[in-house]
Structures are given as C-alpha cells and as structure tokens.
Amino acid sequence: MIPIDFTHAPDRESWVDSANQLETDFPIQNLPFAVFHTGDDDRRIGVGIGDQILDLKHCANHGLLAEEFVEPARQDVLNGLMGLGPSQRIELRQAISQLLHVSTEADRSTLEDGLHFQDAVEFSLPCQIHDYTDFYASIFHATNVGSMFRPNNPLLPNYKHIPIGYHGRASSIVVSGTDLVRPVGQKAPAEEGQGPTRSPAALLDYELEVGFYVAQGNRLGTTIPIDQAEQHLFGMCLVNDWSARDLQKWEYQPLGPFLAKSFATTVSPWVVTMEALAPFRVAEYQRPEGDPQPLDYLSSSENSSSGGVDIQLMVSLSSQQMRDRGLPAERLSQTRFTNMYWTIAQILTHHASNGCNLQPGDLMASGTVSGPNRNERGSMIELTWNGDASNPTPGTDRTPLILPTGEERKFLADGDELILHGFCKNEQYRRIGFGQCRGTVQPAI
C-alpha cells in the first residue's frame, strides 16, 4: 500500500485559494490528472487544484519538473505518466504538491501563467484506452438483476469464486459532457412465432460504476500476483456504463452484452491517483459467514485488511423539463464503493491470471455499484425493478420514479441528463473528490 506522507496532511494549504475551501473536490491533497485544451490549443495534461487546472506541459517546458518527468508530462495523453514506476509516481506527486504549496514563492508567476479556470477549458479522454473491461463486482447488483430474470436462482454458481467480467468497446468511451445518441437495435419478438423488431431502445438505462486505469502492465504470458497488484493501479474515475436493456435481453445469449453497451460509455475527466486515495483505503467487503473464501491467487496476504476504497457515490437526474423550470437535478441514489464483493486488486490480478497482457491506460470498470438498501441501487432497472409496476414483489417498491415536475421515469427519456459524483471523506483527512461524470440523452437518429 502507498504510504501516507506530507502531501496528505489535512492542514496543508495551497497558494491557489480555491483549493483551501472545505467543500472543494480538489484540495492540494488530491492533485488529480486530466487532459484538456483551451480554444484551439493543443491538448495537454493538467492537474486539478481548487477551481483551476495547472498545465503540466507548461511546467515541463519551464523547467519546473525533474528531467525524468519532462517527456511524459509533455504528452497529450496520460499513458506516459501511467507507465512510471510506483516510486516515481510518489516523487511526481510530491513535486507537484510542493509547487502548489502555500509556502512556494519561487516560480510563482510562471506557475500562475500555467493556471486555467476549469470552467474555461474543454476536457478530453485522459489517455489512450487500449482495452476496456467491465466487471460485475457488486453482489447486490448481481443479485438484484439476477432476481428479475431468474427468481429462483439469482446468483450463478461462479459468482463468489470469479470476478465476472467481459471485454468492452474502447472506441465508444467518451468524456463527461459528451451527449449520447439513443441507440437503435433489435428487440425480442413480442410474441411466439413473430420475428424480432428494430427500433430505438425504449429501456435506456445508466449504470453507476467506478473505473481504474492500469499503471505499468505485464508481458503477454506472465501474470500479476495479488500482492503486486496495487503497484499496477494508477488511479480511479467515475464511469457511466449506459445500457439498452431491451437490446441486451435479445442479443446477450450466449456470448454476453454487445450492442446494448457499445454505443457509449462515459468517463469522468479526472483521474484520482492511488496516491491521493491512500488515506481512504479500508477493509474490503466482509464476506458473510458461509461464503467461500477466494482461491489462493485472489487472496492477498499483505493487504487483505485494506483492499477497499471508501468512495461515496451519488447519481442525479435532470430532465429537460426540470432544466427548463430551473429545478436542480434530483438525487436518485447514493451508495459506497465499499459494498463491492471483489476488490480492484482482485479484479486486476484475475484479468492477468491467464497471461493476458495489460497496458498503461487500460480501463477496468467495477460494474454497477449497488448497496444493500433500496436507495443504494446504481441503475434504473434496479430502482424501478425493471419498470414493472404490475408485478409487485413483497418488500420491493416497483412504482416508477416521480421527478419534481411530476414526470414519471421507468427508464431514461430523451433530454435526461445523468450526473454521477463521487468523493472520499473521513474525519481525519481532506475531502478527495472525483468531480462529475455527466451525459445527456439525445433522440435516436
């Protein structure tokens, strides 16, 4: 695990005033990375600080970074920095923390020249995502969804032994703020003897997920032992795994979800480093009595008590009518990443356990993060129980969601904006935020 050092001290302040406000996502203890541009400028790497972003290429060009960081900091994607070793990553964090520390007078005007208001820049994807893999690591989500389709057998026999995952589509990953077009696709025959139909997805859903980016990878044919997995994690982000449930139901047997997912996946622009998250590592999910222990290759000896990351997660929705009336987005659910059955280290180790090579910038997403309670469900299909008000189940509220405008929602409507937000906070350390992951549904074309 990454040691807690001076960069995490809660009383540490920056000369960027907005970073010292208690409710900011980006105090000097965070220092997340993003890729941005202003107007017609080239894309460059930046570091979030308060309401501003520090241009790391500018810092590299003006001699403010050590030689070893100059080339990767001048790239237009984070892959170079992601490929650094663990000790270099700590060194870079400490150097940036010192540049932004309130006591730093030298080079202040050069640094100020490299600052931009976050509101005034455009964000891009933070790195070249060579491969994207989506998991299914919340047992609450897996059980909820399984209950709807297999009431007597919600959880399949492999679930507690394998971090279930599938390869996703990398090309259609977009950065927060990108609109998504409602997909059109095949749907199951309405009645026996009829054929399938094709029309815009009616059951368009979101999935609240947390993603992580791979740091250094492994060569094809080699594995990453669980006790080394943490060294291969670069940082985390928010992911909205948009899903067309009606397309998914018809297409997914026997090879898994395909076009029901590949029309768009939205990630937050900020990558919160594992270094920044060090004070928020907590015990991993405690398996209930009677659950099997993971096989040896997924059992960490060293870090087993701190495989979790305590991220608080929120989903809000804003309909076109709500925005037209000036109403704020409506909170749909709130949960914690500590509810996950599998840790991010187990997910990474499992992925490479067959010799599959991982590369810096690969994205792995957790799968929908749902908790045990109703208000902790991370997708619309769980919140509205498949939109099925006519088929009540004891203990489950299956009525549609009602928005402040009186609009009903079983699934997403055109014009709906979905907003994911996440942050870490405990009594001892400063709040470490992830910013937002937003996307608005546009009509099918």
Next chain:
Amino acid sequence: MIPIDFTHAPDRESWVDSANQLETDFPIQNLPFAVFHTGDDDRRIGVGIGDQILDLKHCANHGLLAEEFVEPARQDVLNGLMGLGPSQRIELRQAISQLLHVSTEADRSTLEDGLHFQDAVEFSLPCQIHDYTDFYASIFHATNVGSMFRPNNPLLPNYKHIPIGYHGRASSIVVSGTDLVRPVGQKAPAEEGQGPTRSPAALLDYELEVGFYVAQGNRLGTTIPIDQAEQHLFGMCLVNDWSARDLQKWEYQPLGPFLAKSFATTVSPWVVTMEALAPFRVAEYQRPEGDPQPLDYLSSSENSSSGGVDIQLMVSLSSQQMRDRGLPAERLSQTRFTNMYWTIAQILTHHASNGCNLQPGDLMASGTVSGPNRNERGSMIELTWNGDASNPTPGTDRTPLILPTGEERKFLADGDELILHGFCKNEQYRRIGFGQCRGTVQPAI
C-alpha cells in the same frame, strides 16, 4: 462491389519471377500488405510478391509513389493506408501492380533494392488494432457446439436474426509465429458441494477463423448502411482464436467468454485486400427454406448475390514428436468461407447499427468456420466432439484424433503447432493466397 480490372488479369506477370509460379500465394494479382523488419531495422509496410516482400517505405522515399500515398506508406502500421477512400485504394493497387509488372524497366534497380526474401524478414502485427470483435457467424459451428451443451436446443432463438458477436481483447493479439503459453485458470467444481480449482487449461483448443480489417470508420452515433458496408472493408486475414474450453465453461455465464480467450489470438501477417479478392466474390450462404430473412438493415439490395467470399481454408497440426521424426504436419480439416450464415458486410453493418464508432484497423473475426461435413469442422472440440468418446452419437465419430506418430489428441498438447492456411482459386483467375497463421503451444508457467 470493387470492379475487376487489369490488375486481376490472369496472364499478367511480374519481373519478380517467383510471383509467376502457379502455386504461389502471392502472384502480382494479390499484392497483400504486411508490416515487417529485418534485423534491427525499423518496422515498415511491405507488399508480398512471390517469395519476396517489397518495402513500401523505400518506394515512398524514392519517389515511386504518388504524393497522396507517401505519408501513409511511410508509417510503421497500415492504419494510414486503411483510412484511405475506396478509389484511392484502387489507385494505389494499380500503381503497385504497375511497378511490379514485367514490362516495367524504369526504376527497376531502385525497386530491387527494396525487395527482401520473406524468409529473411520478421513480421509484426499489420496495424494498430484499436478494437477487436469476434463473431459466431457459422451456423454449423454454432449448431455443433450448441448440440454438445444443449442437445434439445442447439441454436438459440436470436441466431438467425442477429450476427452474434462479443468484444475481444485487442492487447493479446499476436502475429503468426508467436508462441503461446498455455493459460492457467479456474475450472468448475468437479462435484456438487466442492469448490472450483485452478490449474493449466486441459481443454486447449484452436478456432479456425477469417478476420477482416476496417477501412474508413464512422463517427460515434452514426451507422453504416448495408449498401455502403463494402466500402468500409479493407482486407482479410486468417485468425486463430485459441480457446480454453474448461476455463470457458466455468466463467462464461452470464457475460460471455473472457479469460478463456484473452490469453492469445493469432493473426496471419498478410492482409489480403478486398481489391485482390474481387474475382472471388460469390453468392452469400443460401438460407434453407423456412429460415427467416434478415431484417431490412441487414438486407442488401445491390450486392445480395455476391456477399460471400470463396476462401478455401485448411488446418494442420504438427506435434513435437512429428517434427522430431521429420513428419509433415497433418491436415485436420478443410472448409470454405462460403459456409458462413452471415456475410462480412452484415457483420460490419450490424456492429455499427447502434451508433458504435468503427476505426481504421479494427479487427472483426468471423467466429469458427465450420462446414456441414465432419472434415469441415474448424475446432478440436467439434472434431473430437468435446473429447467424449464414451458418449457416442449416431453418425458422429467421437474417437480421439490419431496423429501419424500414434499420438492421440482430444485437445491440444504442449509442443503442438497449429497451422492455418487459406487461398482463393477458381478456374478463371490466379490463386490469391493468405499465407499461413501459425502458433505453437508452450507449457503453462
């Protein structure tokens, strides 16, 4: 469809003598692309001609290509050439065909300086494969495999309506000649009440597939109409989709194959262009009476009679013992790509039908190519009927394969080399070969 022009004329000869031999895979009518290097040289694009490869970067550097081709021809991957428009691709083919034509005297010595024997070079992956998707487009394969696991219901209801596919792992795609390490993974509990175990895959298999690379892509949120699909196909190759059946059986529910496939996928070095294949376009698979017609978006008005590609495909195996004794590889099966239920145009159009963006260099594979007869089965699990000699089915020979050394095979053994080969040949035109796609199984580590 691409017109047949002077480059396809069967009596056209090259000044590279080996290209004029009848049995070569690479006559002047083929001109496939590859990426190669010699010794410590940089990687560069080459064109296959007889037993040689013509260095396209060398040609670009010496003024032998039109200005529009110079930059993409000097890249170390084919993506730039793949992104050219359809008429440019024909123009480039015609120009290369002229450079290599027997009548060409000008620049002959410059051209000769750019020739290398194929035996003397190393091949790399031909392009950066951003995303890889594997399909399941042979109804004979789907029925064979389905019969083993669901005897009463081998084909799922969606099969005849949707080209079923799943996202694959791009990072572990390797070029022919790369050894693959037998993967280790979880296997289902041997008996009820026991837990799963983890060990080297015992049921390691190959899958004979044909792949195609995307030419120009589409923007996210747009589709590719079926009548434009052919313009987005760049060329074809051979693919071995190595599969660990025991890992697959335990992991694949509910999200599809994952680690059972992602340890390695082998592609042939040569990309045979759609231009070269023009004389071998044939009627697509004729659906039996009673089968549903595809939905409109998958029904081509213009090209419906020539959606197929008549590629003859062969699989051979050479065990370590066979090589030690100097025995040639043993033919396991032989089939034709005309057996596919879905065409490559339907596959591409379906992939983009939800607005998913395709990019030049994306690889789509057909899924195992099996035909209706026993000797046309494209995987070991089909040839040996899941290695299950104890459970014979009328009309099916379930005994293990016997190699010329007397060795038995139900699945692949360490040291086994698998060799895929393919070519097009008809009475009117020269043989257009794909070369080979080879890989040898190394023991698990």
